[in-house]
Amino acid sequence: MLLRIDQSSTTPLFDQLASSIRGAAITGGVKPGERLPAARDLAESLEVNVHTVLRAYQLLRDEGLVELRRGRGAVVTDRAERYSQLSAAIDTVVVEARALGIAPDTVTALLREALK
Amino acid sequence: MLLRIDQSSTTPLFDQLASSIRGAAITGGVKPGERLPAARDLAESLEVNVHTVLRAYQLLRDEGLVELRRGRGAVVTDRAERYSQLSAAIDTVVVEARALGIAPDTVTALLREALK
DNA sequence: TGACTTGTTCTATTGAAACTAGAACAATAG
DNA sequence: CTATTGTTCTAGTTTCAATAGAACAAGTCA
Numbered sequence: 155m156l157l158r159i160d161q162s163s164t165t166p167l168f169d170q171l172a173s174s175i176r177g178a179a180i181t182g183g184v185k186p187g188e189r190l191p192a193a194r195d196l197a198e199s200l201e202v203n204v205h206t207v208l209r210a211y212q213l214l215r216d217e218g219l220v221e222l223r224r225g226r227g228a229v230v231t232d233r234a235e236r237y238s239q240l241s242a243a244i245d246t247v248v249v250e251a252r253a254l255g256i257a258p259d260t261v262t263a264l265l266r267e268a269l270k
Numbered sequence: 271m272l273l274r275i276d277q278s279s280t281t282p283l284f285d286q287l288a289s290s291i292r293g294a295a296i297t298g299g300v301k302p303g304e305r306l307p308a309a310r311d312l313a314e315s316l317e318v319n320v321h322t323v324l325r326a327y328q329l330l331r332d333e334g335l336v337e338l339r340r341g342r343g344a345v346v347t348d349r350a351e352r353y354s355q356l357s358a359a360i361d362t363v364v365v366e367a368r369a370l371g372i373a374p375d376t377v378t379a380l381l382r383e384a385l386k
Numbered sequence: 387t388g389a390c391t392t393g394t395t396c397t398a399t400t401g402a403a404a405c406t407a408g409a410a411c412a413a414t415a416g
Numbered sequence: 417c418t419a420t421t422g423t424t425c426t427a428g429t430t431t432c433a434a435t436a437g438a439a440c441a442a443g444t445c446a
Binding site for chain 1: 281285288289290292293296333352353355356357359360361362363364366367370371372373374376377378379380381382383384385386
């Protein structure tokens with residue numbers, strides 16, 4: 155699994171990390187039952203703080219995407235399959251938004267508004 | 271046009287305001303050529319700072335949704351029509367996400383990832 | 387023309403949140 | 417039992433949203 159972090163981005167690091175893992179879970183990069191790297195290890199390889207990684211893990215736990223247990227680490231659940239069912243609908247939005255020349259931030263704002 | 275602001279929300283006020291106006295532009299609440307309230311007036315009625323309103327206006331200007339001119343105020347452009355073309359696709363995402371029991375924040379995160 | 391309206395720009399302060407850092411702790415694995 | 421790994425706590429730094437006040441510039445309109 156390839157995880158990338160952009161230190162210069164304005165979006166929070168823990169958010170980037172969570173999104174990255176989420177994406178991997180959906181595309182099959184990580185499969186249910188698979189174990190994510192230990193927070194301390196991942197923090198070191200990404201050159202961020204342990205707390206930042208743990209926060210990302212906890213976010214994914216709140217979403218039901220991973221289970222966290224001391225001594226065992228973070229394990230991916232089978233809930234990722236549900237997320238992948240949304241992919242087609244989301245891809246349609248992305249394609250149309252690009253065709254219309256609408257900026258990414260604007261598209262997410264429109265979605266947030268529609269979700270309220 | 272009805273604009274609401276939730277002071278207790280974690281999302282920035284200028285963001286809420288921009289989304290609210292954007293929504294109004296899409297649903298036809300405000301039409302192209304129509305003029306938005308003067309920043310000073312809107313700030314007073316919403317009980318927020320003038321700068322907060324102006325920041326929302328400037329965000330919408332960057333999106334091409336309004337034009338700002340001194341002495342004239344903020345005028346809605348006809349670009350709003352483009353945005354409405356996305357509505358159907360976005361609605362589909364919202365419906366599916368709700369059916370799958372996926373949290374709003376998660377859905378927006380998935381979209382952001384797909385837009386990268 | 388001249389007064390008024392309205393956005394633009396500037397400086398400054400406050401409060402919240404992200405990130406980093408270090409340490410002690412608790413549950414699980416092997 | 418020992419090592420691993422997440423949990424919790426305190427704390428300091430930085431960034432950004434929001435507020436506030438003031439001066440300024442470009443347009444409106446009588």
